[in-house]
Amino acid sequence: MLDVKFIREYPDVVKQNVINKNESADIDALLVLDEKRRSLIQEVEVLKGKRNTVSELIASLKKNKEDATSHIEEMRAVSDTIKSLDDSLRPIEEQIEDRVLRIPNMIHASVPIGKSAADNVEVRRKGDTIEQGFRKNHLEISKQLNILDFERGAKVSGSGFGFYVGKGASFERALINFMIDLHLEKHGYTEMLPPFLANYASMRGTGQLPKMEEDMYAMPLDGLYAIPTAEVPLTNFHRDEVLANDQLPVKYCGYSACFRREAGSYGKDTKGFLRVHQFNKVELVKFVKPETSYDELEVLVTDVEDVLNALEIPYRVLQLCSGDTSFSSAKTYDLEAWSPAEQKWLEVSSCSNFESYQARRANIRFRNDQGKLEFLHTLNGSGLATSRLMVAILEHYQTEDGHINVPKVLQPYCRFDRI
């Protein structure tokens, strides 16, 4: 979340940012509440100061066995007033918190202003887009080879769930292991295997709640939510903690299943793996010093590109415009893999710098060079999500006789080199 002090000082900048991000938030209502809060605090603090000094007086009178009855009587009234002021303050502070949590992060100065995905800027491209040719789409080829089963997924769980079957399951597992090993060995991340359910405080810490509640699977009986990304547990790993200065940067790499209700997106890209309620993803999360976070973002993107390069899948890197940059992010790059059968780019990764937005929500600090406590910066990127990557692989590595060659780098992870 943003610092309330910042919102108070630069309300117009914050308002323009909300517009640029295609979000909505009533900044003026917040400022009215903030004003009310501060004047109430001023009033109540004078009374509390009085109570403190008189209480001390009462203590010393009692120690000397003198009479303090009149002071106690007086303080009884003061305490009642304090209580009623505190009572009127509480709902105001709750409203302020709720409103602040619903204000999006400020975009970075380098982010182009734009309305939608059409205004995103292609930064670079590796490999060429290719024609469909003889290639079948991922649903046809996977049905023919019996490696994915969405019909039975729908029977067992519902629309938008699928089974990986036989060599399809092995191949998925190989892909995950390959990506994790690459990030550990080549990029120096620490491996994590997180819980797939998280509590309210964690979901709030990374910015999913309270605003995106309808996108989450919830288990109200236990107050738990199915994670939409490993970003949630990996970032909240350090919630309410202070990291040592020389510990930074901290880099985690973790696999998780990801769960998304995808409410409101019915009918859009719903074919097979293009949009599912559960998918697998290897996530990268970094905790860094503020002055290094934009350099760390660039490195994060190249860490992800290494995976696509190793798999020899054509891809492009996009810088998202303001309107397409997510709620909590200050700057985001998307990576898209080419799908010959769909004849379009598929989003397979999203790499973002959240600056101190998540750190402030989740209260993650470090001791800076001056020995002071300061919010650090968090970043994360998918490295990568397998479902759409699988679509690209099944198309690119398809042979004319209707089989799939296993990419060279995955062969050591599979017990076969052809499906």
Next chain:
RNA sequence: GGAGGAAUCGCAUAAUGGUAUUGCAGCAGUCUUGAAAACUGCCGGGCUUUCGCCUGUGGGGGUUCGAGUCCCUCUUCCUCCGCCA
């Protein structure tokens, strides 16, 4: 699920119901050629030009003039019992 114990600054610790102690670590300074040691200051959050003020003992309530301390409740951790892959 049941019984008992615990939670105080980054870590560790103290506090007959009278307003949070001390040590370590960290930061700045004095001294030093430099470092160490020693000494001084800072060292949870907020407000304040300064002096200071408010707040803060896992979360939320309550009793009281006054709560780390007493009561209720929730959470987490530890010990044991039960159930379980």
